[in-house]
Amino acid sequence: xxxxxxxxxxxxxxxxxxxxxxxxxxxxxxxxxxxxxxxxxxxxxxxxxxxxxxxxxxxxxxxxxxxxxxxxxxxxxxxxxxxxxxxxxxxxxxxxxxxxxxxxxxxxxxxxxxxxxxxxxxxxxxxxxxxxxxxxxxxxxxxxxxxxxxxxxxxxxxxxxxxxxxxxxxxxxxxxxxxxxxxxxxxxxxxxxxxxxxxxxxxxxxxxxxxxxxxxxxxxxxxxxxxxxxxxxxxxxxxxxxxxxxxxxxxxxxxxxxxxxxxxxxxxxxxxxxxxxxxxxxxxxxxxxxxxxxxxxxxxxxxxxxxxxxxxxxxx
Amino acid sequence: xxxxxxxxxxxxxxxxxxxxxxxxxxxxxxxxxxxxxxxxxxxxxxxxxxxxxxxxxxxxxxxxxxxxxxxxxxxxxxxxxxxxxxxxxxxxxxxxxxxxxxxxxxxxxxxxxxxxxxxxxxxxxxxxxxxxxxxxxxxxxxxxxxxxxxxxxxxxxxxxxxxxxxxxxxxxxxxxxxxxxxxxxxxxxxxxxxxxxxxxxxxxxxxxxxxxxxxxxxxxxxxxxxxxxxxxxxxxxxxxxxxxxxxxxxxxxxxxxxxxxxxxxxxxxxxxxxxxxxxxxxxxxxxxxxxxxxxxxxxxxxxxxxxxxxxxxxxxxxxxxxxxxxxxxxxxxxxxxxxxxxxxxxxxxxxxxxxxxxxxxxxxxxxxxxxxxxxxxxxx
Numbered sequence: 001x002x003x004x005x006x007x008x009x010x011x012x013x014x015x016x017x018x019x020x021x022x023x024x025x026x027x028x029x030x031x032x033x034x035x036x037x038x039x040x041x042x043x044x045x046x047x048x049x050x051x052x053x054x055x056x057x058x059x060x061x062x063x064x065x066x067x068x069x070x071x072x073x074x075x076x077x078x079x080x081x082x083x084x085x086x087x088x089x090x091x092x093x094x095x096x097x098x099x100x101x102x103x104x105x106x107x108x109x110x111x112x113x114x115x116x117x118x119x120x121x122x123x124x125x126x127x128x129x130x131x132x133x134x135x136x137x138x139x140x141x142x143x144x145x146x147x148x149x150x151x152x153x154x155x156x157x158x159x160x161x162x163x164x165x166x167x168x169x170x171x172x173x174x175x176x177x178x179x180x181x182x183x184x185x186x187x188x189x190x191x192x193x194x195x196x197x198x199x200x201x202x203x204x205x206x207x208x209x210x211x212x213x214x215x216x217x218x219x220x221x222x223x224x225x226x227x228x229x230x231x232x233x234x235x236x237x238x239x240x241x242x243x244x245x246x247x248x249x250x251x252x253x254x255x256x257x258x259x260x261x262x263x264x265x266x267x268x269x270x271x272x273x274x275x276x277x278x279x280x281x282x283x284x285x286x287x288x289x290x291x292x293x294x295x296x297x298x299x300x301x302x303x304x305x306x307x308x309x310x311x312x313x314x315x316x
Numbered sequence: 317x318x319x320x321x322x323x324x325x326x327x328x329x330x331x332x333x334x335x336x337x338x339x340x341x342x343x344x345x346x347x348x349x350x351x352x353x354x355x356x357x358x359x360x361x362x363x364x365x366x367x368x369x370x371x372x373x374x375x376x377x378x379x380x381x382x383x384x385x386x387x388x389x390x391x392x393x394x395x396x397x398x399x400x401x402x403x404x405x406x407x408x409x410x411x412x413x414x415x416x417x418x419x420x421x422x423x424x425x426x427x428x429x430x431x432x433x434x435x436x437x438x439x440x441x442x443x444x445x446x447x448x449x450x451x452x453x454x455x456x457x458x459x460x461x462x463x464x465x466x467x468x469x470x471x472x473x474x475x476x477x478x479x480x481x482x483x484x485x486x487x488x489x490x491x492x493x494x495x496x497x498x499x500x501x502x503x504x505x506x507x508x509x510x511x512x513x514x515x516x517x518x519x520x521x522x523x524x525x526x527x528x529x530x531x532x533x534x535x536x537x538x539x540x541x542x543x544x545x546x547x548x549x550x551x552x553x554x555x556x557x558x559x560x561x562x563x564x565x566x567x568x569x570x571x572x573x574x575x576x577x578x579x580x581x582x583x584x585x586x587x588x589x590x591x592x593x594x595x596x597x598x599x600x601x602x603x604x605x606x607x608x609x610x611x612x613x614x615x616x617x618x619x620x621x622x623x624x625x626x627x628x629x630x631x632x633x634x635x636x637x638x639x640x641x642x643x644x645x646x647x648x649x650x651x652x653x654x655x656x657x658x659x660x661x662x663x664x665x666x667x668x669x670x671x672x673x674x675x676x677x678x679x680x681x682x683x684x685x686x687x688x689x690x691x692x693x694x695x696x
Contacts, residue, residue, distance in 0.1 A: 053538045056694045074320070074542035083538035087531025091330065093337050105326025106539040108319025150535075 006031050006189040007052070007158050011061035014047050021047040023213040026061075029189045029206070031157070034180065036204030037193040038301060044213035045193045046086070049162050052191065053083045065158060079107060082156030086163040088143050089150075092136040096127060096146055099135065100153060107154035114153070121149040125179060141172020148179060158189045165199065177203060197301035207301065209308060216308045221301070230303035231257050231269035234277055236284075237293040238264050246287045253279045273298070323541055324549045331520075331553030345516045345561050350568050353508035356630070357501030357573060371399030374459060375408035375420035375447075382428025384474055389423075391466040398462060412447045418455040419448040421463055435471055499661050501573035506656035507629030509565050510591065510649050513558045514624065517595035518616045520554040521602030525609050528695065543693065551596045551684070558592035579659040583669030587655035590676035594648055597683035604690040623649045648679040 005028040012025040022044045029035040039045050050056045052063055054072050063070040070077050091099050100121060104114040122128040125145040135143050144164060151159060161180070165173045180203060184190055192204060200207055200221075207224055209217040217224055241264045242250070250268065251259045255276045258269035270276035273296050281291060306312055335341055376392060378385050393400045403411075408420035422445035433439040444463070448456045527533040536546060569575035577584045598620075606612030624630070626640075627649025633641055644650045655672025658664040 050534075055534060055537050072537075074540050074545070076540050078538065078540040081538065083535060085531040085535050085538075087534075089531040089535040091334065094330075094333060098333065102326050102330045103535075105329075106323045106536065106541065108317075108322045110317065110322050 004030055006033075006066060007191070008064045009048070009052060009061070010064065012048060012051050012058045012063070013060035014051060014056065014058055021213055022051070022058075025210065025213070025215050027208045027215065027218050029158075029191060031189055032184055032187045033206060034184050034190045034192055034204045036200035036207040037191060037210060038195070038197060038200050038207055038305075039210035040195055043210045045210055046162065047213075048210065049083075049160055049191070049193055053081055053160055054078045079154060080157045082151035082154065082159045084148050084151045084159065084161045084164050086166060088135075088147050090135045090143060090146060093134050095132050095134055096122070096138075097131040099146065099150060103150040104153040109153060117153045117155070121152045124152070124182065125149040126175060139169075139172070141168040141175065144168050144172060144176060145179070148176065152183075156188070158191070159183060161190060161192045163194055164192070165194070165196070197305075201301060209301075209305060211305075211309055217304065224301070224304045225299050228304040228307040230299040230307050231271060232273045232299050233297045234268040234270060234273060234280060235295045235297070236266045236268070236280070236291050238266065238284075238289055239292055240289060242266060242284055242287070242289045246284055246289060249283055249287070250280055253283060256280070319540075320542070320545055323539065324545050324552075327536075327545070327549035328553045328556070331550065332557060335557050341516075341519070345512055345557075346564050349505075349508040349512040349561075349565050352512075353501065353504040353565070353569070354573065356504035356508065357499075360500040360504065360632075371395075371397060372418045372455060372459070373399045373401070373416070375411055375417045376400050376402045377405045377408050377420060377422040378402060379405070379425045380423050380427040384428035384431060384470055385423045387470040387473075388463075388466050391470060392421075392463065395462055395466070397458070409447055412449055415449055415451070417449070418452050419446060419459045421446055421459065431467070431471060432475060435475075499573070499575055501569060502575045502661035503632055503653075503657055505565060505569040505573070505575055506653050506660065507624070507627070509562055509656070510627060510652045511620075511624040511629050513561055513592065513595045514598060514620045514649070515617075516558060516561065517554060517599040518602055518613065518620060520550070520557075520596065520599035521606065521616065522609055522613055524550065524599070524603035525606050525612060529609065537693075543688075543691075547600060547688070547691070551593075551600060554596035554599050555589075555592045558595045559588060562588045562592065575660055577660055578663030580664070580666035580669060581659075583664075583666040583673075584656070584659035586666075586669050586673045587652065587659060587676070590673045590680065591652040591655075594652070594676050594680040594683070597680045597687065600687035601683040601690075604687040604692075623647050626650060627653045629653055648676055651675040 007029045009025055009027050012022050013020070014022045025044065025048050027035065037045050037048065047056070051058045052070075054063075054070050054075055054077070057072050065077055065080050068077050070081075091102060094102070097118060100118040101114060104110075104117060109117065118131075119128070122131055125148060127142060127146055127149065130138065130142065135146055138146065144167075148161070148164060165176055168176070177199075180190060180192070192200070194200060204221070206218070206220055208215055209224070217227070219227060241261060247259055247261060247266075250256060250266075253276065255270045255272055256268055256279075257271065258267075260267045268276065268280055277294070277296065281294070284291065302312060374392075376389050378389050389400070389402065392398055401417075403420075405420075405422055408417065408422070411417040412420050424442055424444065427442045427444070430439055430442040434441040446456065446460055446463070448459070524533070527536075566575065566577075602612060602616050606616070626644040626647040627633075628636070628644065629649060633644055633650060633654070636644060651672040655669055655676070658668045658672070662668075
């Protein structure tokens, strides 16, 4: 087991009948880390989360929490885990406070201790003023926040968040992100599954890319971008497309890794857009080519996934 | 308190709180059985005294007009079981066809002249016509019997002036119940309680399937809870809710419809508890065997309706054909209805509750074992 890791998934495998949902998944997460589990629908994320949460037993491999092997059923190790399900699993007709009381009770909490934790969870998720209202009267974002609050009452050291922002407005999404950052700041380990790469880029310290039940990459965002050899891209449109000689000069500019021309659209790949863009523009302007339109795009996880699998996340 | 106990209580409290807050469930599970039972109870006789017989409307057509036929018609008019009215034949037939009369008796011309000889096998028997409503077929033998009685009495007087025959016995009517008196509401409340509590059991099972679909089951299983706590709490909550429904329904039955537990109160509680447990295990079995909510609900409702019908919840089992009366003892619902009947209007002692309780427990254990065996623990 890697030293100092809260959560270790070691060579997890799971089959459902003849279908292999997860064939080889390993990763580890340290206290305070937000680990992103990224992959398209059907990649094996939910099955992996189910094994991490002790819902299903792996056919092979193990999940360890602080060095203790996780079981299913009534295994007390599960007290160290909190699960925020993709579905909003709430008691829609009961007030928010009763929902929290119920979920706290599942972990053996009662009385004053539970009351204090309910107050803290409501405060953290900014729902204190709606504690007496039932979730069926909440907006989508508020219900998502209550869904998270219900998983926090027993103060888990590891929080598994399965697509926690599906169907919420940008404002609520930001509120959820803030909550997640606060939780990580408290030293909890968070595993965040999503197929929204923007969320992973914004939140996660480390990203595990999964496809077809296998880990394709496990690194920091910068590490993934570097290892997958994906570059930032500059797109320039000219009324009069640059000629071969001009393109040759652009290719020789420092930091430029790739140049291609399709019609009047010139694409330039570069490690650092900030320094490459002015050089490309100056070079071509000096040869009389005047740029009409310029766009730039930073390399992202979509490019990493494309580089790793040959497909885009949305196509997969 | 032990964390598992706290979790168990939280799960039970949750189910009861949801039930009590769901107005639709309250109406369906509490109000509906009361209304339907009140209707059936009224239909099958209500709580009125069985000694009070209201006369059946019967038309009389006397085409003979002889002294004998007139005497018979007068006797029939005096009979409390009948409410006779003389009328022409076509009108009598029309009123029976339209259901205004239960039956009509047509005395043919020549009845008075032919009947005395026919009594001793001389001459042709006069042909008396009994027109009856086929939807009230039980009326036919009753009217025929009363008519025969009055004809025989009048005929004997005509043949032996001054004396004549009469019914050679006095009939003492004794209601064969050790309870205060028969109350058809007692049976209808037993039947409808059984039916609607089983419906509630189905709902409990369907709710578990919905919990799977909505992710709640996944969340519950993420907590450190054993299978015993997860299923046991559901069993306990559904049993308690069933007991609560029974208590409310029978309270209304007592206050409004005069249904008393004339037998053993403990026996009533035993049968009620065993049946409540059966309803709860029925729900668990449905949750274990069912896959989709829609399909499962349809199959479960059909099965329960058949069981309820065989149990005599709609029509008392004594009206079944003989073979069906025996066959229906295979249905647990029959034992539930009979057990509740035994402890209410039949007024039987505790010993009469033992067999229904044991059979209901047996079925409950069987259903629970099937549920545990077939439950998909790893499915969401």
